[in-house]
Amino acid sequence: MTTKTTKAELVNDRAMTELLKRKAINFRETASLKDRDGCVKGLGSYALYGVDHVRGQLVVLASEPTAGDFNKYVTAKAKAEVVARYDHVVEYRDAGSHSNPKVTILCWTKAE
Numbered sequence: 273m274t275t276k277t278t279k280a281e282l283v284n285d286r287a288m289t290e291l292l293k294r295k296a297i298n299f300r301e302t303a304s305l306k307d308r309d310g311c312v313k314g315l316g317s318y319a320l321y322g323v324d325h326v327r328g329q330l331v332v333l334a335s336e337p338t339a340g341d342f343n344k345y346v347t348a349k350a351k352a353e354v355v356a357r358y359d360h361v362v363e364y365r366d367a368g369s370h371s372n373p374k375v376t377i378l379c380w381t382k383a384e
Contacts, residue, residue, distance in 0.1 A: 346363055
């Protein structure tokens with residue numbers, strides 16, 4: 273007997289993608305809870321969020337200042353593990369500067 277490995281795939285539904293993007297952007301605009309170092313968790317240039325629709329929650333899974341620090345969270349294996357636990361996963365990347373942002377948002381779900 274072989275066990276089927278969960279895989280992550282991009283969300284194909286345009287309306288769902290827009291909803292997930294709005295959730296992530298809204299979180300980033302309204303987040304204010306600072307950690308002990310005075311930073312707001314989830315507002316790094318590179319962030320990964322888990323979305324649980326039943327509970328209405330957006331959970332910060334990773335938040336890093338650089339792509340190098342963030343890459344370990346977005347490998348195929350890492351994404352497969354988180355899509356198994358959440359309805360959707362939102363990957364937020366801002367490779368620009370504060371004055372010239374270059375944001376990419378990808379939305380992932382469990383492959384059928």
